[in-house]
Amino acid sequence: MTNVNTTTNITVEExxxxxxQEYTSQKFEKVMVHELFGLSQPLPGLEQPIPVPVERHPLAPKVQDGYVFNEKLLRRTLLSMRTRDSIMYVGDKGTGKSSFVQQxxxxxxRPVININAGPGVDESYxxxxxxxENGSVKAVDGVLSYAYRHGLTCLIDEICTLRPGVLVSINDLIQGDEVVTLKHHGIDPSLDPKMLMGLNNGMTLVRHPAFRLFATDNTGGKQQKDPRFSGVNNQNSAVRSRFTSMKVGFMPADKELAALTNTLKGGVVxxxxxAMMVEFAFRFRSAFEIGEAFDNISFRELRRWALKMEVYGCIHESFMDAIYGNMEQSDQLLAEHLxxxxxxxxxxxxxxYTMSCADQLDAIKAITAAAA
Structure with a gap:
């Protein structure tokens, strides 16, 4: 594929x-949205079929059979994608933010390139x-600019673990500007200022029509006192304003049960x-909402419990390893009660978990006394 973003002597419009032309030259098939996403009824505003590439892209995520979509979130996302919004999904751990984007x-x-954010991810990344290269200066793309140039979907997980200054530096890409000047590359001092927007200087990036940006985060970059999310940075409000921010919560109980059932398929559990596992999760989440628990129970943990139950064949052992062991001590006491x-x-x-060293001491004393 010719990299038209860096071809010399060509205008932005060209x-x-x-x-x-390159994107629309693919072969597409028209598919009803609700059928594509396994829904029974059309979504408002999405009653017409949409084009989907016929040939499977090697970077497209694998379809997870039985995945249950949040219909309202799906509708708002698809409509926002029409207007090329950058979308940030904000919610508690394990609410399925990343898996939603992938599925x-x-x-x-659509091809997806994924970034796991953190303090080590900088502007050049x-x-x-x-x-x-070979004695010559060469401009190279980062993950985001490459996706921008070639029409990939870019997913940045835990975006607010980035240093705030890094996010500010990519405001124009988050905003979705059609043409971005990569000033961080430096400017050739011999370059005529009239040529700064030319495509032959290695500084100009033209947005591909298929590019989309998604991000996930627990706090959305807002101020918070929750110690569970230490390491998350408060972000500039101007950065946040460039995203369409969507709150992601836990699935309704019936859909969570359906997703859990689809996960197993073996019929062993x-x-x-x-159903009782889902009930337990919602009992614990209710306690968390009113401040009686330190942490929440994610669907990720619930799914691990079900999978271990399938392997262990014991509700107690599977709960102990999948849920109980990761809990704070105060939450463990609550979990036993619930x-x-x-x-x-x-x-x-x-x-x-139940036998202390004092218990062991009493046991060995009894053994010693019996042997005397």
């Missing part, structure tokens, strides 16, 4: 036309830099046990 693009057959309320039986824990 690059944009070439990108559109959305899997159904649309996102939008590139200049390097030396009885439906009544799966487990008994939900399952009608006391939680049976391994000795390492």
């Amino acid at each position: 690059v944009q036309a070439a990108l559109v 959305l693009n899997a159904r649309l057959n 996102l939008v590139g830099c200049k390097t030396i 009885e439906n009544v046990h799966l 487990f008994e309320e939900t399952f009608g039986q006391r939680l049976i824990l391994d000795d390492v």
